Structures are given as structure tokens and as C-alpha cells.
Amino acid sequence: MASSGAACFDRAIDTALALLAWLVALLVVGTIGWIVADLLRQGLPRLSWAFLVELPIDAGRSGGIRPILISTLLILGVCLAVSVPIGLATALFLAEFQRGHRGFGPLVRYSLDTLAGVPSIVFGLFGNAFFSITLGLGFSILSGGLTLACMVLPLLIRSMETALRAVPAEHRLAAAALGLPQRVSLLHIVLPAAAPGLAVGLILGIGRALAETAALLFTSGYVDRLPGSLLDSGRALSVHIFDLAMNVPGGASQAAATALVLVALVLLINGFTGWAAQRWLGSLSSAAL
Amino acid sequence: MTDPDLCLEACDLSVRYGGRPAVSGVGLQARRGRILAIVGPSGCGKSTVLACFNRLHDLNPACDLRGSIRLDGQEILRSGLDVLALRRRVGLIVQRPNPLPLSIGRNLTFPLRHHGMGRRADRQDAARQAMQRVGLWEEVKDRLGRPASELSGGQQQRLCLARALVLEPEVLLLDEPCSALDPLASAVVEELVASLRGSVTILIVTHNLAQARRLADDVAVFWNRDGVGYLEEQGSADAVFAAPRSPITAAYLAGARG
Numbered sequence: 057m058a059s060s061g062a063a064c065f066d067r068a069i070d071t072a073l074a075l076l077a078w079l080v081a082l083l084v085v086g087t088i089g090w091i092v093a094d095l096l097r098q099g100l101p102r103l104s105w106a107f108l109v110e111l112p113i114d115a116g117r118s119g120g121i122r123p124i125l126i127s128t129l130l131i132l133g134v135c136l137a138v139s140v141p142i143g144l145a146t147a148l149f150l151a152e153f154q155r156g157h158r159g160f161g162p163l164v165r166y167s168l169d170t171l172a173g174v175p176s177i178v179f180g181l182f183g184n185a186f187f188s189i190t191l192g193l194g195f196s197i198l199s200g201g202l203t204l205a206c207m208v209l210p211l212l213i214r215s216m217e218t219a220l221r222a223v224p225a226e227h228r229l230a231a232a233a234l235g236l237p238q239r240v241s242l243l244h245i246v247l248p249a250a251a252p253g254l255a256v257g258l259i260l261g262i263g264r265a266l267a268e269t270a271a272l273l274f275t276s277g278y279v280d281r282l283p284g285s286l287l288d289s290g291r292a293l294s295v296h297i298f299d300l301a302m303n304v305p306g307g308a309s310q311a312a313a314t315a316l317v318l319v320a321l322v323l324l325i326n327g328f329t330g331w332a333a334q335r336w337l338g339s340l341s342s343a344a345l
Numbered sequence: 346m347t348d349p350d351l352c353l354e355a356c357d358l359s360v361r362y363g364g365r366p367a368v369s370g371v372g373l374q375a376r377r378g379r380i381l382a383i384v385g386p387s388g389c390g391k392s393t394v395l396a397c398f399n400r401l402h403d404l405n406p407a408c409d410l411r412g413s414i415r416l417d418g419q420e421i422l423r424s425g426l427d428v429l430a431l432r433r434r435v436g437l438i439v440q441r442p443n444p445l446p447l448s449i450g451r452n453l454t455f456p457l458r459h460h461g462m463g464r465r466a467d468r469q470d471a472a473r474q475a476m477q478r479v480g481l482w483e484e485v486k487d488r489l490g491r492p493a494s495e496l497s498g499g500q501q502q503r504l505c506l507a508r509a510l511v512l513e514p515e516v517l518l519l520d521e522p523c524s525a526l527d528p529l530a531s532a533v534v535e536e537l538v539a540s541l542r543g544s545v546t547i548l549i550v551t552h553n554l555a556q557a558r559r560l561a562d563d564v565a566v567f568w569n570r571d572g573v574g575y576l577e578e579q580g581s582a583d584a585v586f587a588a589p590r591s592p593i594t595a596a597y598l599a600g601a602r603g
Binding site for chain 1: 399430432436437441445446447459505
């Protein structure tokens with residue numbers, strides 16, 4: 057009898073654990089659902105084509121977000137144009153040429169991991185001091201984009217390095233044994249094979265850049281005019297949301313609508329990046345001969 | 346001075362990993378167009394020695410090669426040698442088939458293209474002939490555009506063999522090419538290797554003594570002493586199998602040791 061009692065107890069514990077796991081999972085999904093539902097409830101009535109293409113009126117209480125959307129894309133463009141080439145090159149250096157635990161590689165990795173943990177407001181201060189003041193770029197889209205590039209680089213490099221390392225060593229060995237130079241094997245075998253992982257790194261970087269507010273407040277500024285050039289100040293979507301929610305009484309629903317646009321933008325860019333990576337990977341094996 | 350019958354010759358070859366000796370004092374001869382089987386228990390440096398012949402150890406900076414290896418009388422361990430050209434002349438097939446993450450067809454045409462075969466039609470011809478040579482053409486001709494990873498293990502290994510052959514190597518290094526395959530696929534690959542006798546010089550590492558008996562013209566028996574691999578005995582297959590000179594070889598071949 058004692059053994060059957062123990063079995064009953066075991067079963068009860070198992071059931072309780074399964075229930076707990078479900079509950080926690082439900083909580084996570086519920087939280088996300090709640091956020092999205094709240095944004096939709098408040099913001100959806102405000103969302104229209106006009107909202108995307110009109111200028112903000114009355115500090116953003118009415119009108120649209122056209123200059124803000126454009127500024128955001130420009131800042132992101134500057135950020136990626138600088139961080140992706142540097143990031144990919146550094147990741148290649150770390151993954152292909154500094155595989156060991158000695159030499160220059162570990163120092164670079166340690167620096168990057170430290171940088172990745174630095175709060176964004178510190179990057180903002182640095183950007184303000186270096187790009188805005190020392191280099192004389194002032195409050196501009198260029199300063200903001202460059203500051204963001206510094207901020208996402210550690211994340212970008214480390215995730216891209218992981219993606220490159222995940223490419224099986226056999227591929228490199230096979231290419232080397234066929235007498236192919238490293239340049240060919242990197243360019244035509246390793247990079248395409250790592251494409252999905254590289255895309256994940258890129259998506260993480262873009263997400264972090266689009267979400268950033270603090271670092272932009274004192275680099276790209278918060279003027280909501282349409283920027284005339286990269287040296288103009290421009291307000292990012294996240295800064296706009298912050299401003300509407302905190303400084304503009306009656307701006308809550310506009311803030312929610314802007315947040316919806318931001319979420320949609322992130323999803324759109326993520327979708328596109330993933331698709332492009334799959335295509336690149338697919339191009340590896342599609343051509344017949 | 347050089348014997349024209351001799352294709353590949355290692356003299357006093359030693360390999361160290363991070364200062365620790367793995368193989369020492371190996372002197373090995375491979376005759377042109379013959380099959381040399383390299384046998385011995387695990388951990389006696391058979392694969393390590395094999396990878397010296399196309400300088401694949403260059404990829405591992407902790408690895409240090411000493412001694413001499415001559416291919417057609419030319420030293421290949423000297424610095425300044427065109428390693429890429431060497432690897433084109435000396436092909437390698439490893440234990441687990443390693444097709445490139447490309448389509449079946451491109452696995453053959455991609456290396457050709459980068460070795461300077463400019464015309465697409467030439468590459469396609471060469472690829473087709475190589476696949477016919479390994480008996481793969483009929484099985485894959487309708488799906489050359491599919492990923493090579495979709496092939497079975499045996500087919501993948503034959504694709505790797507075709508990929509090595511398409512570069513028209515003088516020497517093929519086979520590192521236990523059948524040990525990851527099922528018996529049927531293994532028999533097909535073994536037959537294929539036998540069919541290459543005369544056209545390519547083959548060095549094959551194998552754990553399978555029966556296979557070595559069936560395939561080899563010459564045999565080299567490796568052993569290890571205190572964790573360091575060395576060559577115990579070598580000679581023609583008939584001589585080594587029928588009347589081994591070394592008692593260690595005799596015990597190993599009889600299945601008593603190793």
C-alpha cells in the first residue's frame with residue numbers, strides 16, 4: 057500500500073508542475089496580449105494613412121507623424137550603414153581568425169561584453185560629447201545614428217560571431233581540402249550558410265536601435281520638423297512616444313498610435329530581414345550546375 | 346635518383362600538437378597508381394599522418410610538422426609552397442561525408458570554377474563525367490539543383506569522391522571512407538576505390554582489416570608506444586599479411602592485439 061501511496065504523491069507533484077508551467081507560459085503570453093490590446097484600444101482609432109503622412113499639429117496632439125517616421129528611418133539608416141560593415145568584419149575576425157583563447161581575440165570579446173552592458177544613457181552622454189560637440193555634428197540625425205551604431209555594435213558583433221561559429225567546421229575543412237582559398241570559402245560557403253544567424257543578429261540590433269530613446273534625446277534631439285539633411289535634428293518614434301506620453305497632456309492616444317506604428321515597423325523589418333536571409337541561403341543550393 | 350615508380354614518400358615525419366608529440370619518425374612510401382592501406386589500432390596517428398600529405402594541418406596553428414614529404418620528388422613541406430595547388434593534386438575524403446552546403450551539381454562545379462575552369466559548359470561536362478565515374482549520375486541527374494544534404498550517406502560519400510576526382514588529382518587520401526556507411530553503401534564505395542587502381546595513387550586509412558586485405562597492394566601497419574604513433578611495418582600486402590616480420594604486426598593481424 058505504501059508504494060501506491062508514493063505513486064499517488066508522485067503523480068500529484070507531476071500534475072502540479074505541469075500546471076505551474078502552463079500557468080507561467082500563459083502569464084507571459086497574457087502580458088504581451090495585454091500590451092498589444094491596450095495599444096490597439098487606444099491607438100487604433102487614431103491610426104490612418106493620414107496619420108502616417110501628415111505633419112504633427114499642436115505638439116503632436118493632432119496631425120500625423122511623417123517627419124518623425126522619416127527621421128527614424130534616417131537614424132536607423134545611418135546606424136546600420138556604419139555598424140553592419142564594422143560589425144560583420146569584426147565578427148569575421150573573431151570567428152575565423154581568433155578562434156583560440158589567447159591573443160587579441162579574447163581582449164576584443166571582453167571589451168565588447170563590457171560595452172554591451174553599458175546603459176544606453178551613457179552611450180548618449182558619450183555621443184553628445186564626442187559626435188555632437190567634439191566633432192561638431194551638433195544635435196543631428198548623423199550624431200544620433202552614429203551613437204546608436206556604437207551602442208548596437210557589441211550586440212551585433214557577438215551575435216554575428218556566434219552565427220559564424222555555428223557553421224560546421226567540416227564545411228571549412230571540405231573547402232580547404234579542395235584547394236579553395238579562405239576568401240572563397242568565407243564568401244561563398246561560410247557567409248551564406250551563416251545568413252539566418254547573421255539575420256538574427258541584425259534583427260536584434262535593429263530592435264535595440266528602434267527602441268532606443270535615452271541615447272537619442274541628447275544626440276539627435278527632439279525637433280519634430282521634417283529634417284532637411286542628415287545634419288538636421290530629427291525626432292525618433294521612441295522619443296515622440298516619450299514626449300507625447302510625458303510632456304503633452306492629452307497626447308496618450310497619439311502616443312499609443314505611434315507605438316503601434318513602431319511595433320509594426322519592427323515586425324516589418326524583422327520579416328524582411330528573415331526573408332532576405334532565407335533567400336540568400338536558398339541561393340546556395342538552388343542553381344543546378 | 347628518384348624512383349619514377351614512387352609517387353609519395355615521407356621521411357622521418359613527426360607531428361606535434363602544441364608541443365606534444367603525436368607521431369614520430371614515420372617513413373612511408375606510396376607507389377604510383379597503387380593502393381596503400383594504412384592500418385592499426387585507434388590513436389596511433391594514422392589519420393594524422395594522412396592529413397600531412399595535403400598540408401591540411403596548416404589550418405591548425407598548434408600543429409607542427411617535421412621531416413620531409415616528397416610528391417614526385419618535390420618537397421611539399423617547405424614553406425612557400427603553393428598549398429592550394431598541392432591540395433588540388435592531393436584530394437582528401439574523410440570519414441563522415443562532408444558535402445558543401447550547396448546543390449548536388451554545384452558541389453562539383455563550384456571548386457572547378459574557382460580552379461579556373463571558366464566555361465560553364467566545360468564545368469558541367471566535367472561534373473557529369475565525374476558523377477558517372479562514381480555511379481551517381483543516373484541517381485541524381487534529375488535533381489542536380491537539390492541540396493546535397495538530401496542525399497543518403499552513401500550517395501554523399503560518392504559525391505565527395507566525385508568532387509575530389511573532378512579536379513583530376515594524382516593522389517587520393519581516404520580516411521576511413523566507409524566507416525560511417527551501412528554495409529551496402531560501404532561495398533559500393535569500396536568497389537569504387539578498387540576501380541580507381543592504376544589511375545590514381547591511393548592511401549586509405551581503415552580499421553577494417555578485411556577491407557585492407559581486399560583492396561591493398563601495399564600495407565603500412567601503425568602502432569603506438571607511450572601514446573606516440575609510429576610505423577611498425579610496411580611492405581606489399583601479400584608479404585605483410587602472409588608473413589609479417591614484426592611480432593606486433595603478426596598479433597594485430599591475427600586479431601590478438603589492437
